[in-house]
Amino acid sequence: MIVALLNQKGGVGKTTLALHLAGAWAAKGLRVTLIDADPQGSALDWSERRGHEGLPRLFGVIGLARDTLHREVPELARSADRIVIDGPPRVAGLMRSALLAADMVLIPVQPSPFDGWASAEMLALLGEARVYRPDLAARFVLNRCAARTVIARETAEGLADHDPPLLATSIGQRVVFAQAAQTGRLASEVDGDSTAAREVAALAEEIDRLGIGRITP
Template sequence: MIVALLNQKGGVGKTTLALHLAGQWARQGQRIPLIDADPQGSSLDWSQQRSREGVPRLFGVVGLARDTLHREGSELARDADHIVIDGPPRVAGLMRSALLAADLVLIPVQPSPFDGWASAEMLALIREARIYRPALLVRFVLNRCGARTVIARETARTLADHDPPVLASTVGQRTAFAAAAQSGRLVFERDDAGPATREIAALTAEINGLDLGRPAR
């Protein structure tokens, strides 16, 4: 399965989720390359920091910020159980290539007015990709949210019947993610029983349960 985390809006936690999804699969014994398709190279920076800290590698990170991603990614898929793509913000050619490469697209969003997330441009790119990839699955992921806040509850209700729909698993606004990233680590390496670790495990389990063979929605 090739999973691409995409959002044209920056600052929604796309890289954090990509790294932790890859890490969760890797700790379960899966072979996982992560493709950093963002010209800013945040996932590559994280990987280099991990190396400087002398922390053993969990998964490989490959820089591939070009619009041939859908062709080159298929080569990596031959020796992998899953591939995670940390996608670019607002780079149409790269975005199209990532959409063509993916089996599942996750769109991280934060609790905020809905019109700020589901831009017509992003949804248009998804519709365009489905001409070539009709089985492409797309899901919103509520990230950096307080589960008990009014806006988070309203957001979840708004997205419940939306197309694309939202995953049931949410990830909170937690300092644990930033603290782990500073040393090139993931949250489960610092606190294996903490709430951030539990949220990532639940998100990964829900993704594992998606039926990629059913008609796209």
């Protein structure tokens, strides 16, 4: 399965989600490759920090910030059970290529009406891609969400009957994510019993249950 995390709006936590989903699947024994398609290279930076800390490699991280992704990813997928693409903000050519490469698009949004408006551009690109890939699946995922706030509830309710639909699992605004990023770790490595680690595991499981693309148990 090839999962692309995309949103035209920056700062919605795409890289954090991409790294943690890759880690959750790798922890299950799957062969995972993360493609850093963001010119900022944040996932590559995380991988470099991990190496400097002498930590074992959990999954491969490849920099591929170019608009030929859709032609190059299928070859990489031959030797992986999961491909996770950390996409760029505001780079239409790269984003179109990632859309054409993916089996499923995850659109992270924060609990804010402004994120909903910004997603309109993303949905327009998704519509374009579905002309060529009518089977392309897509889901919103609520990220950096403060639990039990009015705005979080209103955002979830606003997306409840949306197309694409909202995943049931949301990811909270957790300090452990920032702590992990500083040393090339994942939340589950900092604290395996943390709420953040449980939320990420639940999100990976929910995506798997959808049965999209090539699923290897």
